[in-house]
Amino acid sequence: MMTRRNAIKTTVLATAAIATVPGAIGQPAPAGPFTLPPLPYAFDALEPHIDARTMEIHHDRHHKAYVDNLNKALADSPDLKNKSVVDLLRDLNSVPEKIRTAVRNHGGGHLNHTDFWLMMKKDGGGQPKAELAKAIEKNFGNLTDFKTKFTEAATKVFGSGWAWLVLQDGRLTVESSPNQDSPLSSGKQPLLGLDVWEHAYYLKYQNKRADYIAAWWNVVNWDFVAERYAKLAK
Template sequence: MAYELAPLPYDYKALEPHISSGTLEFHHDKHHAAYVNNYNKMAAEQGMADKTIEEVIKASFNGDAAKSQSGLFNNAAQAWNHTFYWNCMKPGGGGAPTGALLDKINADFGSYDAFKEQFVTAGTTQFGSGWAWLVLDNGTLKITKTPDGVTPLAMGQTPLLTMDVWEHAYYLDYQNRRPDYEKAFVENLINWDFVAQNLAAAA
């Protein structure tokens, strides 16, 4: 089953001034589209076109996030990661969540501010390309980071939120100032409704 490049869930200009329309156009229409196209081609060539992308990710993971992955895994994971990432943002987002999600964050991290600090630190300290994640792992919220295209899906964790820290996610707008992008993401862009839905679905 071919994996389709879904349109952004908002207009190209919707996340300005935090992420520009130029960044979204290049990021979604070029980078994400290339991962989707490469994944579909490789899945067909390797006889896995009838599997879901989640099944392909799990089947092609080599078991060690620190080691190089196959082309099939990298493109499958990046296609999935980006679709997930777009939904982690919304216009007028950010700030602290509410309700059961905030209660869970307070229970597992001590406070929203402690979560925020750990999440931003994960993004800042990811050397080179990668992702910062909020995941549910055996019933507990955890912050993790992954290199390149690696996704927590492959390691049995449930992704709830991600922040892309590949340079193409922010360089047109922030150049080398990754922490400024991360601050804008947390304070102005996080779609907590999406995160809460992911948590509720995993419960």
């Protein structure tokens, strides 16, 4: 079984190795301002709900591709390189039109996945606590009704996208977004997100998205979600 330390070491080494491999047009991977963050736990930490191989591919290949392509999109825009991905996504209209779609897609993919890893943990699940629990009860009635609404949003995403619990104007709502669109771009704060792209679950669940969604509730990191809510709701 891979330990957390070994997983992070493997991730870092793999990332460094991939960065030196020429791309499809003979160019090395761009080394811009954004980097792939290490997975905060071992690849197998979320077993049996999310398998280790899926986590490895999802992080080391898919997430890395978003980082590399975001850096590539910004390569000729030095005035944007010092902006955080949050700032870029919050103000997409300030991004030149010729790279706006790339920043939306790859910047969104980078931020969504960075958050996604933190929104899950080994031995997760259970119930939210503190002010988040009260807010869920206030906005949805109870946790069961919230989970039902969130599950429906994730299930109904057509093709690839995300389901979200978001905060806007002091109110919690559930929504979905296509592709890698971030709630930040529409003025909302993401608290909890579920990736329902097929690459997030197909190795283990094939076309059974509903089974993946049901299993995912067992790894939700409610502590992280509650902490983010506490900071944003002030």
